[in-house]
Amino acid sequence: MPDATGAPGPGPAHPTKTQLIELLAHVLSAHVADFTAAAAASDLTASQAKTLGVLRRSPASMRSLATSLACDASNITGIVDRLEKRALVRREVNPEDRRIKNVVLTEEGERTIDTVRETMHRTQQALDKLSGEERTELYRLLGTVFPE
Amino acid sequence: MPDATGAPGPGPAHPTKTQLIELLAHVLSAHVADFTAAAAASDLTASQAKTLGVLRRSPASMRSLATSLACDASNITGIVDRLEKRALVRREVNPEDRRIKNVVLTEEGERTIDTVRETMHRTQQALDKLSGEERTELYRLLGTVFPE
């Protein structure tokens, strides 16, 4: 008999929401470990790399970075300070509202976060296990669950 | 035309691995935000709650906690110290190998992590969007991608 505990693996035929949450937690912690290691290989902390990741999509204000990363705004100041010191990002004052600073990836910052993502070997290999169809299905399901 | 950027949402018909990784990163950060907030509601830091989560499955040595959480062993000492001070976990010496300390959840620790998980409203609601069949399929896909 399989299990009723939510352990990963082939798993139950009809997982409960709780079991799915446990599996999600498991998947995400594997992902975080891989991400952290890849970031370290580029001399970045996880928070710094996460910040670059958010900015990879588009520039953002300090405030919206804080929201994306679910932390206090004052925390972002330090993280961006350190990234800026390494010329991975740039602060630009928004001329429409001079209180706002737009944080923008430099080209080097862009290269750096791309490298981090390529270095996530475990995740890369994990996704290689899926067929094209399965990948499409996973993308659809995740997109449904966590839209925005 | 949709997009070629890997933005979440309905998404491309045939996502590349890179797009899937971006979506995973997105899911991850939404989940982390939810988790962190839920942990804070129980007066726990994210690391403390993550540790309780690992122990919820089964007791573990300091060493294996460090491996699970992908951090230095010395880091675990402090985290477990603080959890132990609050009587959420207990250190027990392994009689077979007296170097090893088994960290065990107390009943209160168990209740606490269960509460945290129930408090993850956003994640709960997100999973409610799936039908039973979709949930099964997501479980299968995630289990395939990240076994162990």
Next chain:
DNA sequence: TCTACATGCTTGATAAATTCAAGTAAGTGC
């Protein structure tokens, strides 16, 4: 306009997380 009030960011204080180097205790192999 001037006066409140709200918003965006920074600074300083403090705690926690994190890593590394070093140290102690306990097991393993010769």
Next chain:
DNA sequence: GCACTTACTTGAATTTATCAAGCATGTAGA
């Protein structure tokens, strides 16, 4: 017994994280 490894802890240094306070800017109403 002796070298070697493994498990954990300690101490120093950096980063992350939060909160309270402060400054600059924007907004709305009297």
